[in-house]
Amino acid sequence: MENVVRLTRTLQVAAAAALLLAATACGSSDSGGDAATGLNPPDIKAPTKLGKTEGAVNLIAWAGYVEDGSNDPKVDWVSDFEKQTGCQVNPKVAASSDEMVKLMKTGEYDAVSASGDASLRLIASGDAAPVNTDLVPNYKDVFPDLKMQAWNSVKGKAYGIPHGRGANLLMYNTQKVTPAPTSWAAVFDDAARYKGHVTAYDSPIYIADAALYLKATKPELGIKDPYALDQKQFDAAVALLKKQNADVGEYWGDYLKEVSAFKSGDSVVGTTWQVIANLATDEGAKVKAFVPEEGSTGWSDTWMVSAKAKHPNCAYKWLDWIVSPKVNAQVAEYFGEAPANAKACDMTSDKSFCTTYHAGDTAYWKNVAFWNTPIEQCLDGRTDVKCVPYAKWVQAWTEIKG
Structure with missing residues (x-):
């Protein structure tokens, strides 16, 4: 490494x-x-x-x-x-x-x-x-x-x-997060269990991670594509992230800082990449990383x-x-x-x-x-509504982080 x-x-x-x-x-x-x-x-x-x-x-x-x-x-x-x-x-x-x-x-x-x-x-x-x-x-x-x-x-x-x-994976400290998580609920609905020690990716595109979780857990919202969110769906994802914010210790953009946070225990659960998980393990951190049951976002x-x-x-x-x-x-x-x-x-x-x-x-x-770029024309094929474009994702991300 x-x-x-x-x-x-x-x-x-x-x-x-x-x-x-x-x-x-x-x-x-x-x-x-x-x-x-x-x-x-x-x-x-x-x-x-x-x-x-x-x-x-x-x-x-x-x-x-x-x-x-x-x-x-x-x-x-x-x-x-x-x-x-x-x-x-x-x-x-x-x-x-x-x-x-x-x-x-x-x-x-x-x-x-x-x-x-x-x-x-x-x-x-x-x-x-x-x-x-x-x-x-x-x-x-x-x-x-x-x-x-x-x-x-x-x-x-x-x-x-x-x-x-x-892929954007869920990583957790195997000694401090028990039982072993299987779902993104660990960083959303159950995040208060690890208050101050949750970490999240610092980018507006992370809103899609919340949407992906809601797609599985709130089927009544009708989310088909985490990058194609109408106003109601978008508001639900933003609300979930604002709630999560109270439990987040750090939003990471520099992967070395995330490695350091997991080694020190400042972070115990959050989103990561495979290369970060490998490096953290090589440096002695007791972590595991995986794609949760809801799937994950990723980049190509x-x-x-x-x-x-x-x-x-x-x-x-x-x-x-x-x-x-x-x-x-x-x-x-x-x-x-x-x-x-x-x-x-x-x-x-x-x-x-x-x-x-x-x-x-x-x-x-x-x-x-x-990753895809959200636009007003819904990427999931819907024509009866407008979806929230990426510029609004950027604005919302600022509000989410406070």
């Missing part, structure tokens, strides 16, 4: 209201990107063939996705790419999805590693172009359940190459090409490189996520890595509702 400490995926709340108001999305996670939700992205054509590489590629990425040995001499998958393609990699690390959207709008970058709460905004605004997957040979080995999903495709068009994924990242890319040929070369088996295995282990390429599992240094991260466990991922 020595490489994991460089992970800085925080997805912090941004204040770019204009970007949030422009947010849009499509489809539910099991319907692909062709649901009738009013999304009509500009008619941008994907290339039919590649030309000569341009000598450079400008990338926006999460920390840990584009490593050239400067952070750790033993962690470098950029140098070989540059040697083989002649494309000099110029990376820009982004700290949030909103920052990625803002940077892509400048037209200065060729590709981005977007999560589902950014990818669909880029599609809708015309900042991301469709991708011709035939020009990405390694795409054929990507797990089928990552292809043509609601966050990376629209109307049968692919808008990117899947990179990796992870996609490499997307800018519609204004100045180096599209190098961008395509990068997309194929980053999802190639050996490199995808390196990134997955360094970052702490399930790889997208099925063949990567044979190339991880830890031979149990893909089992730990459920890389090819289709049944596991069916219980994960991957």
Whole structure:
């Protein structure tokens, strides 16, 4: 786990209201990107063939996705790419999805590693172009359940190459939380039992976690998709989170702080990622993490090409490189996520890595509702009501935290 400490995926709340108001999305996670939700992205054509590489590629990425040995001499998958393609990699690390959207709008970058709460905004605004997957040979080995999903495709068009994924898990201190929980009730309805020692993810998208719990426990609300909430459903989720706030000791965005809190006992139960659970265990914390009976939310990242890319040929070369088996295995282990390429599992240094991260466990991922961007057109297909857009989620999150 020595490489994991460089992970800085925080997805912090941004204040770019204009970007949030422009947010849009499509489809539910099991319907692909062709649901009738009013999304009509500009008619941008994907290339039919590649030309000569341009000598450079400008990338926006999460920390840990584009490593050239400067952070750790033993962690470098950029140098070989540059040697083989002649494309000099110029990376820009982004700290949030909103920052990625803002940077892509400048037209200065060729590709981005977007999560589902950014990818669909880029599609809708015309900042991301469709991708011709035939020009990405390694795409054929990507797990089928990552292809043509609601966050990376629209109307049968692919808008990117899947990179990796992870679930938002429930973690608990096995010595202080008894009996062992099975439900998200541990951090919602039963949170008062651990008052001051509950932790929650610090982002407006966490409202979906409350909605997921209410979907199972309050069927009368009629929640079908935790990212498609009408006003009544949204108000119920917000009310649940405001109630939870009284018992939360810390909202986490920095994963190292969460590890420290579980080691010290300041936190005993809350949401987490697999990589955090692994690191906490390695450092002596008595914790377990799992997907509760209601399922969980999660994230899936996609490499997307800018519609204004100045180096599209190098961008395509990068997309194929980053999802190639050996490199995808390196990134997955360094970052702490399930790889997208099925063949990567044979190339991880830890031979149990893909089992730990459920890389090819289709049944596991069916219980994960991957991040999506809430819009007024309800993502669950309803047309008789309007759903609450992401800008309102941001406002509500401020109120929830007080």
